[in-house]
Amino acid sequence: MTPTLCIWYDGAALEAAEFYARTFPDTRVTGVFHAPADYPSGRQGGVLTVAFTLMGLSCIGLNGGPAFPHTEAFSLQIPTEDQAETDRLWDAIIDHGGQASACGWCKDKWGLNWQITPRVLTEGIADPDPVVARRVFEAMMQMGKIDIAAIEAARRG
Template sequence: MHKNTICLWYDGAAEDAACFYAGVFPDSRVEAVHRAPTDFPGGKAGDVLTVQFTVLGIPCLGLNGGPIFPHTEAFSFQVTTEDQAETDRYWDAIVGNGGAESACGWCKDRWGLNWQITPRTLTEALAAGGDEAARAFAVMMTMTRIDVAAIDAARKGEA
């Protein structure tokens, strides 16, 4: 067991979400499903209560706590991608499975969890600072899914 685990609150769908993440992202898996020993607010004895899983090497616990605390943009997973194909693969998996697009490389999965699908070139441009960062940032602000070629062009001053 890990000393630090991210606990994510779900409205009854922790197992479905964990299985989806395990199928989409490398170094991801469902490790254990625990059922409630008795009735609990929002559930009955025998219902899935918690799910231990890993997403991209990060240990998580999915808690089926009911509708009281929905996910917000205050928490997101940021996934670094190497190229447009990888960016598209993750974006399409999340959005195409009942999720929703947002701005600047953010999207939301069907369970309300937020994801930042961030190509490495964007992070490098912002870290470079100065005009390169300003150009890449300005182009990024016009996007939903990040366009790697457009970010690269902006980095070079070609946009």
């Protein structure tokens, strides 16, 4: 049995899933399900849920209404291989109505939080040399979007 991540939206589950499918590799909308009757935040026939995969992760977008907005307590961490991929994903989220944050975090226009995280950052913070790990961590703490060259420089000392 494979779990499915359910993500709550205020009426924009289909729009969000379609954006993710255009933006992230191995992502696609797999089903759109309509409400069989009226419900507190929608009408019969309206989009109730959207099934999609996000980089291979099974997800359901639920149009649940405004009761439960997203917070930074939940985020999706997306590993990247190079600066071009980091820039493309970060910029796609920001340029599509999102907001930049700190340390590789950003928020999409629907309030979902993302961490666009180059592998070199993850490896640097986990470096067995605590001095190296600290330098990488301190460099990251000064960044919005992660600058891989700066992370590599911090790792080298």
